[in-house]
Amino acid sequence: MPKIFIDNTSYEVKAGKNVLEACLTLGFDLPYFCWHPAMGSVGACRQCAVKVYKDENDTSGKIIMSCMEGVRDGMHLSIDDKAAKAFREQVIEWLMTNHPHDCPVCDEGGSCHLQDMTVMTGHDYRRYDYKKRTYVNQYLGPFIHHEMNRCIQCYRCVRFYKDYAGGKDLNVFAAHNHVYFGREKDGTLESPFSGNLAEVCPTGVFTDKTLRQHYTRKWDLTSAPSVCQHCSVGCNTIAGERYGGLRNIVNRYNAEVNGYFLCDRGRFGYEFVNSENRITKPQVMHQAVDENALMHHLETVLTNHSLIGIGSPRASMESNFALLDLVGKENFFCGVYNEEMMLERRITDILDSGKIPVASLKQIEDADAVVILGEDIWNTAPMMALAVRQSVMKTGGREATEKTPMPEWHELAVKELQQNTKGFMVNVTVTETSLDEIASLNINAAPDDIARLGFAIANHIHPSLELKNFEEAVLAKAKTIADELLKCSNPVIITGTSCYNDPVLRAAFDIAAALKAAGKAPAIAFVVPECNSMGLAMMRGHAFDTAVRRVNREPNVTAVILEQDLYRNLPAGIVDEFLSKCRNIIVLDSLNNATTEKAHVLIPASTFAEGDGTLISYEGRAQRYYQVYVPDNKYIRESWKWLSRMKMIISGKANGHDPHHDSVISSLETALRQFAGISAAAPSSGFSIHGEQIPREPHRYSGRTAMLANRNVSEPKPVADGDSPLSFTMEGYQGTPPSSAIPFFWKPGWNSPQAVNKYQQEIGGDLIGGNPGVRLFVKSSGNMPEFFKDYPEHFRERQNKWLLLPQSHVFGSDELSVYSAGIAGRSPEPYMGLSPVDAKMLDVTEGSQVTIKSEKEEYSFPVKIVESLRNGIVLVSKGLPGTQGMSWGNWVELAK
């Protein structure tokens, strides 16, 4: 470890870092703008100046940019040096000459890096009183507000948007002192990662437009650590509330998962919580009732009937377990049909065997090769796609700097050396995807053929099977891919359930297994449909089909359906059949949907913002989200609380009290061994530091004695939170809380999100106390994995039948986020994709309506001709509003 001297005190620092990172890691407050821990240094802003000395005898030294200088052993430098300080103050004075100084109006105010840095450098008096340069702002769509006058030309926005996230429509224009960051012309920012601009931009040029509609300063938000509910990646978020409404979602750093970023679905999809469509009162037979009447009615329908429960892939572990506990293990079903269930079971089996480790997003970023088999991750797990992009770029950078050594943080230099060198990434999907442009190889094929290619690759790496009837072309491709993979050391294989094809999953496993056999360190990632699909699959309930058979057999069934719209996930025919056969239907959910309409008893459930819960992400990482605020509506409670009440009714032990989170989690651990360790995902509710809880509100929270005074002048006692160590007040422990319970990032002098620096063990590294979440797949087996070997026949078109596959969309395919106006506006019209040949055969053109006929249902959609699609497949938009669940992976008929 190099030893450096800062202002004559010696420190040990990590080699390979730049001086700025080293200083920040050591806890020094050194101002910066253009450097970003995830994007490296470009030396554009000149803000991070320090003085370096030749040796200990040098007294004059010279000013350098600390972000552009690597640490060297024996380096002498000074942060406090007068000249360096004056330099930094002057730089910010320059940057501020054209700045509008409109903090009161600016949405960034109070969480602004520019404010923080201005205060840090001590610049407090404006000497320049000439006319300021002004710009015309642009309309950038529903998510991002643009106010170009505030720009300080750090270039972070374009570096993130174009270089890091691969966006095309944000750029820098003009020159000199009037550079402009924006689009060529007004219009929606296309990248699904555009929301990060609000956090990446150190000023108020790009701000969250959805927050603007109910604007609240960061210091006025009641926030809680949360977990994104909109896909299986499980990005960590912070959700903020004021006046009983959710106001925004910002990133919560987790070095192993989402790092510094979020996708727009996760960031802007929160408004469903404030939606008009919320279920607000319990209903019995569509009549609103009060709690007594509800409990009374529940007593009659719960007792003397046989109970079955339908678990939900988007409800928390606690709620699913409370349901299982209520109905009993043998009566617990999942709202997922058999084919999908088998896929998920395959995935959990593979992961549980521990033969191949599962890849976190961080591991994907660090992988030196990526193979994607059959999953359009750009649309089903957006942040994973961003991680894949980093792998490709970083690997390219490493290759390019092999001959000319260049530290990784030296962004521009690395890019210059790298040019178009990219890491190895193969994207094998059903149709073209947005990741194609960075892939070394794109292959579009039918699911069975994707699997066959996968098996062929595995076989090339480690011959384990006899390949019969394989086309030469496939074998040749497999060989190229296999040869490339053999050059790597830690490749990642990504696949998922979107193909509704088990062989694809097995093939992915076989590639990983073969790589392991070849002495590599592969990892695997399986994308599943919903935020807790993995948790539900791990519970090993029966598939929905079994539930249907059950109600057909048994006449007197009360079904308890947990937080899901069955009509969205399953074909309508089978759901109708099921619901018509149930004697009583109890539904718990937060938003009205087709299933809640059929409920005999409807119970309002909390969303993630009003309740506590744990979700299990695709990597088997159990992550806790905390209640953000207590809703005024006392009926809105976590499903697990309602379900526990129901259990008490049955057992006759009702005492009017809800169970605490700790007890639910510990019963889950004892009842289902596969979840052992899940309680470690978060500190227990009794946890305190020096007897203090962790406040959800910053110490500057304002209006405490006035906020509720219009309702009642006597200030109510703050609500106690029996479920977590967080308090609903501004009082409490002001130091760094445990990493899984950080309600907001703030440190003295660091009001912006970049305060996260102070919560990390090293800059850009793990959080102090380790990254949040516990991985539940802990087994690891050194044994050589067994190969699956059973490859499928290759895909054959059928006469007048098409294989029905889903096309997901970042915006629209997720059930909850479409209740946010911005997301709904970006969601496309549903369509049906057909190959040009098939379209011709059916004699249809782009836009003509075609009807899909499956066993019981008919749906019609406008046709879109998809060049890259194989013949014999029909691709239909999944989950968009107005569409219904379909029998994905089955053969359907088409008619004009």
Added chain:
Amino acid sequence: MQHLTNRAKPVDRKPMTALEKLYLWNIAKGMWITLKHIFKRKATINFPEQRREFSPVFRGLQVLNRDAEGRENCTACGLCAVACPAEAITMEAAERQPGEEHLYREEKYAAKYEINMLRCIFCGLCEEACPKDAVYLSETFAPSNYQRKGFIYGKEDLLIPHPKLEPEAYQQALGTRAKRQEKASSN
């Protein structure tokens, strides 16, 4: 026992004599003091007919200010609320829509602005914090009220009358502030 102050005096607990017990002397002494006051200047005034003159730095009821065109100055920046030591101010921001430029001076405004007068300590920090000259403490008291909730002042209670639509009421609400401001700016 240890005294908490060095000025403690021991109490004389001698029993009173018979003469002392009649209190005659003390009553006379008291009557004399009362009589004396009849000839002194009155300490009270006939409020509300009569009013005292305020010191120029008097801090009374808050006023939400408008500019000369009658547009609300407040941009709902929240600085007054965060400065308030009694946590007595709360507001909700809203975005000015096209066509509302004559109502609000800045692109955001306070859709709701409330002060809990029971909590306010009239320290004036809100006025000091405000970057938009949008809130200031006037020369009036918060009037009494029969109900506690009458002390929760909303925008309708706080906003200064419109200078163009109700010029007289505006001038009155402005009080001596306009003059003081003029004086301050001419200095």
